Amino acid sequence: METATQTAPGLVQMRKVNKYFGSHHVLRDIDLDIARGEVIVVVGPSGSGKSTLCRTMNGLERIDGGAIRIDDQSMPEEGRALAKLRSEVGMVFQQFNLFPNKTVLDNVTFAPIKVRGRPAREARAKAMDLLERFGVANQAGKFPVQLSGGQQQRVAIARALIMEPKLMLFDEATSALDPEMVRGVLEIMQQLARDGMTMVVVTHEMGFAKASADRVVFMDHGQIIETAPPQTFFGNPQSERARKFLSEVLRD
Amino acid sequence: MSFFAWPYWGMFASGLLLTLQVSALAYAGALVLGVIGVMCRTSRILPLRWMGTAYVESIRNVPSLALVFIAVFGLPQIGLTMPLITSVVVMLAIYEGAFACEALRSGINCVPVGSAEAARALGLSNRETLFYVVLPQAARSVVQPLTNVFIKTVINSSLIAIVGLPDLTGIAERINIREAEPMLFFGVGLAYVAIALLGGLLGGYIDRKVRFSR
Amino acid sequence: MTNSPIDRMFDPPGPRGRRAIRLASIVVIALLAGLAWLVLYRFGKSGGLDRQAWSIFESPNVIKLLGRALYATVRAALLAGLLALVWGTALALMRLSRHRWLRTAAAAYVEVTRSLPTLLVLYFTILVLPFYGLRLPIYGQLVLALTITNASMISEVLRASMLSIPAGQLEASLSLGLTRPRAFWYIILPQGFRAAMPALVAQLVYLLKGTTLGYVISYEELLYSAKLIGEYTNFILQSILVVTAVYLVLNIILSRVSIWIEQRLSLRGAAASSKGK
Numbered sequence: 181m182e183t184a185t186q187t188a189p190g191l192v193q194m195r196k197v198n199k200y201f202g203s204h205h206v207l208r209d210i211d212l213d214i215a216r217g218e219v220i221v222v223v224g225p226s227g228s229g230k231s232t233l234c235r236t237m238n239g240l241e242r243i244d245g246g247a248i249r250i251d252d253q254s255m256p257e258e259g260r261a262l263a264k265l266r267s268e269v270g271m272v273f274q275q276f277n278l279f280p281n282k283t284v285l286d287n288v289t290f291a292p293i294k295v296r297g298r299p300a301r302e303a304r305a306k307a308m309d310l311l312e313r314f315g316v317a318n319q320a321g322k323f324p325v326q327l328s329g330g331q332q333q334r335v336a337i338a339r340a341l342i343m344e345p346k347l348m349l350f351d352e353a354t355s356a357l358d359p360e361m362v363r364g365v366l367e368i369m370q371q372l373a374r375d376g377m378t379m380v381v382v383t384h385e386m387g388f389a390k391a392s393a394d395r396v397v398f399m400d401h402g403q404i405i406e407t408a409p410p411q412t413f414f415g416n417p418q419s420e421r422a423r424k425f426l427s428e429v430l431r432d
Numbered sequence: 433m434s435f436f437a438w439p440y441w442g443m444f445a446s447g448l449l450l451t452l453q454v455s456a457l458a459y460a461g462a463l464v465l466g467v468i469g470v471m472c473r474t475s476r477i478l479p480l481r482w483m484g485t486a487y488v489e490s491i492r493n494v495p496s497l498a499l500v501f502i503a504v505f506g507l508p509q510i511g512l513t514m515p516l517i518t519s520v521v522v523m524l525a526i527y528e529g530a531f532a533c534e535a536l537r538s539g540i541n542c543v544p545v546g547s548a549e550a551a552r553a554l555g556l557s558n559r560e561t562l563f564y565v566v567l568p569q570a571a572r573s574v575v576q577p578l579t580n581v582f583i584k585t586v587i588n589s590s591l592i593a594i595v596g597l598p599d600l601t602g603i604a605e606r607i608n609i610r611e612a613e614p615m616l617f618f619g620v621g622l623a624y625v626a627i628a629l630l631g632g633l634l635g636g637y638i639d640r641k642v643r644f645s646r
Numbered sequence: 647m648t649n650s651p652i653d654r655m656f657d658p659p660g661p662r663g664r665r666a667i668r669l670a671s672i673v674v675i676a677l678l679a680g681l682a683w684l685v686l687y688r689f690g691k692s693g694g695l696d697r698q699a700w701s702i703f704e705s706p707n708v709i710k711l712l713g714r715a716l717y718a719t720v721r722a723a724l725l726a727g728l729l730a731l732v733w734g735t736a737l738a739l740m741r742l743s744r745h746r747w748l749r750t751a752a753a754a755y756v757e758v759t760r761s762l763p764t765l766l767v768l769y770f771t772i773l774v775l776p777f778y779g780l781r782l783p784i785y786g787q788l789v790l791a792l793t794i795t796n797a798s799m800i801s802e803v804l805r806a807s808m809l810s811i812p813a814g815q816l817e818a819s820l821s822l823g824l825t826r827p828r829a830f831w832y833i834i835l836p837q838g839f840r841a842a843m844p845a846l847v848a849q850l851v852y853l854l855k856g857t858t859l860g861y862v863i864s865y866e867e868l869l870y871s872a873k874l875i876g877e878y879t880n881f882i883l884q885s886i887l888v889v890t891a892v893y894l895v896l897n898i899i900l901s902r903v904s905i906w907i908e909q910r911l912s913l914r915g916a917a918a919s920s921k922g923k
Contacts (some may be wrong), residue, residue, distance in 0.1 A: 262657065267554065273549070540652055552657060609773065
């Protein structure tokens, strides 16, 4: 469902965004608007730039041209302003990236305590609450290396959510998981979507896109080729490249 | 002659003491220089990076004995006069400092980039990411290489015998020039091996401690 | 900006940061230039930069002497290097043997000789061995001492390298019917060598630097020759500096050759296939 974005600016606004890795033009003239509460699923072949696109939204990747605005603030270049923006945008990585030298509980409470200065007791209570919701509360005292991939990713989602972000970025969050654990994590993401979180999800899981996306963004060679609600995109793709991609992906 | 009536215990003990003192001081200096070196090599300020790289690369490609001689003959010529033992300790520290720097650098390089990205994504600044996420992880992989640098320092400290200082190696040489006393060599060799083993054990202990702490 | 992990861990500087860095760079360069000037000034004042001091290196006699010394240094390093490599390989294989007595004996030998200063071993060969009838020429004494200590270091490098080869390699070789010794000789050892190349070259650099110990026994390697020149001309520091520069160049060349060899090897795909990344 398209939400009206003509009067109020959306949560995320990208205009003519370009990025190069050396001579490789990895993002070409990206224009994208994401409204509050929208769930955007980004799909496309490998090397299409979808991960890079996701990472530009919290400044992990710098852009070489164009502008990005998050909540009507332009993306800061450095320093405190950038850190503050990032504390309001949550990111979940393909490789989980939990801090190996901290326990699960410390991983989750780390940011509220160090970045926002919240008291430890409050942070721990909120953390346990989240870990409970995701079914990993009993792992709180363990170290990440002792957990399975699926458990680690749930902890990673808790770590991002405890900061009460305006926007959640999922960079191929289930691609490194064994098949039987993928479903658990996807369910958490689906619940988040139902609860109204603004999400940008880069994924290969077409089932998730069909069930939870408000819009599907198809990328290839650094460009956004097609944007459409899932029924339109999967049922009647407009572009040749999208049709080709879907036929290859949905073959199995 | 009984074991305890061996006439060389005194000299052996003083040689051992000198070796330990020189090694400890040089190692401490090497650690300091290593930290400064790694800060230079990872700095965003390019001239500092070049300096750090020049320092490490020169030292690694130059014999330590040549450096000792440069210190002994050269420092007075630029106006720095100091007792012989000070100049060799300083030179040894400078030499081992390059290796300590590389040990520290490899520790930092071993930290997964993703950890730092996750920290930044949560809103930590560069400095906070360094102190709260990168360095604690780097510390875990740095103990073993630094222990090796210590052992190398002890071994290299033997060079001071060439300029006449009576450390373990110096004692062995001095006495054997007068009369053959192979026992002294075995004793001195044993002392070096013992120091290396003890150093290794201590390093292993610290390593285990650091790995499992929060 | 180079692309090492450290650079990717942190945010690149923004415009404010870049300005600060430029400023700091200028300050650092100024400080370094000042320091360099100070050192050279002091050095010059004490006569170190005089024409006389450095013109001695234009004399044909000096050049010939240094040339001979270079030859002596390289000769000792190559022979000791070769012997240490052979002996080190043998030790490594012994430590990986199935027979416990062989493993322990080799391990004990390696742990001891690895912790000894080469200088001590050298003194031993010149002061103690003669009493037991072993009177070697100077060249032999240096090579022996270098071999004894470097062989154990090489053995550790090779052992670690062979241990890092995936167990599947040995399993596959044994399944094909090779005996354990042949499996090691034809499959494990070559791969271990290839993987250990950089470390082995570093060890060779260390060994080359170790030839300076020939100074102690009047073997006419580079550093000793610097002393000789110094005694003739009174400019010993300059000779040492020149000789140090020669070592610097030699070792840098050695390292470059090693990088070149590594590139050739990896082009042939051998290293890549055994890692399976």
